[in-house]
Amino acid sequence: MTPEDRSRLQELLTGQRLLALGVAVEGRAVVGLVPYALAPGGGALLVQASRLAPHSGGLGAGARWSGVIHEPDSPGSDPLQIPRLVLEGVVQPVTAKDSAFESAARAFLTRFPSAAMTLSLPDFTLYRLALEGGRLILGFGRALNLSKSSFKDLENP
Secondary structure (H helix, E strand, O other): HHHHHHHHHHHHHHHHOEEEEEEEEOOOOEEEEEEEEEOOOOOOEEEEEEOOOOHHHHHHOEEEEEEEEEOOOOOOOOHHHHEEEEEEEEEEEOOOOOHHHHHHHHHHHHOOHHHHHHOOOEEEEEEEOOOOOEEEEEEOEEEEEEEEEHHOOOOOO
């Protein structure tokens, strides 16, 4: 990965705020659109979900997830050229009892201050979505495979 590619990866992860999240729930594919924050150290995304949301059923410890982050489309743009990330990894719920909860909650609340209320509600859980691989697509014919090491040391601005 070139320094320019790494910079684009960083820009997509920190410049966008929504993840199209896909999980399996009782054998069905379920998709949700969730706000995310980059976890400290860059090796995961942090998302919050209510137990009432259909996708939360697929966010158990060790479950697999997949998702897409992309730059916004516009009428004058070519959809084949829109930079995007296709990501995958493993889910780990982060509860108030976990030692990593405070730093994860701080990172999420720094990005989404309005989540302070929902973070304290009992039906909402914070999840760490480990970044294990994926593809960085920078336009038609320009795609890079990503591994776990691709996400190391990325930081929120």
